[in-house]
Amino acid sequence: MLALQPPSSQRKLTPNLLPCSIKHNGPVPIHPRYWSPTKPSGVTKTSTSYLRGRLLRGRHVALPAGYTGVVLQNSSATLPSAKADGNGGLTCAGAGVSMVDRLRAMEGEGVEDEEDEDGEGPELEEVMAVKLLEEKGRFEEVVVWGHEAVVEADDEFVRGVEEWVGFAQAMHEYSTASEMAVKEAA
Structure with a gap:
C-alpha cells in the first residue's frame, strides 16, 4: 500500500517536457544562464527558451478543471x-x-x-x-517544448493531458438508470 506524506511547505512547480533524451533522473542545480524561459505570452500561452544554443518554443497546457498535478518522491519511510x-x-x-x-x-x-x-x-x-511517498510540489499546468516551433494541438503529450484525463474520468464514472435514460433520449 502507498500513503502520501503532506509537504512541509507548498511549492508550485511547472513540469517541462523537453524534445530530447536526458540520461539523468534527479535534481540538477540550474543556472539562469542555461535555462531561463520567457513568461507565457499571448492567447496561446507560449514561451521561448534556448537549450545549448537551440531555440525551443513551449506550449503551456493547463490540467483539466478540478485536477491538480502532484510531484512525488519515493522515500524509505513507512507508516x-x-x-x-x-x-x-x-x-x-x-x-x-x-x-x-x-x-x-x-x-x-x-x-x-x-x-x-x-x-x-x-x-x-x-x-x-504502508510505504510513504513524499509530496515535493503541485502544478496546474505542463509546458510541452518543441524544436523551433510551438507543438501542435495534436501532439501526443498535449493530447495526453487534454484528452486522457477526461476519458479516464468518463470511463470510471457511473450513472444512475434515470441519468442514462436522459442521455439516451438526447
Whole structure:
C-alpha cells in the first residue's frame, strides 16, 4: 500500500517536457544562464527558451478543471504496521480508523473479502507495510517544448493531458438508470 506524506511547505512547480533524451533522473542545480524561459505570452500561452544554443518554443497546457498535478518522491519511510482490527478490517497502528472503512468511503460501497484456495478468507493477521511517498510540489499546468516551433494541438503529450484525463474520468464514472435514460433520449 502507498500513503502520501503532506509537504512541509507548498511549492508550485511547472513540469517541462523537453524534445530530447536526458540520461539523468534527479535534481540538477540550474543556472539562469542555461535555462531561463520567457513568461507565457499571448492567447496561446507560449514561451521561448534556448537549450545549448537551440531555440525551443513551449506550449503551456493547463490540467483539466478540478485536477491538480502532484510531484512525488519515493522515500524509505513507512507508516506503522497495519494489523487486524478484530472486525474483519485492518487498522494502522495509532490511527484509530480502519483501513477497510477508508477504502469503503473512497469506493462508496462495501469491500468484498475474497476467499483463498483453502476456502477461508484472507489472512488478516498478516502485517501490511504502508510505504510513504513524499509530496515535493503541485502544478496546474505542463509546458510541452518543441524544436523551433510551438507543438501542435495534436501532439501526443498535449493530447495526453487534454484528452486522457477526461476519458479516464468518463470511463470510471457511473450513472444512475434515470441519468442514462436522459442521455439516451438526447
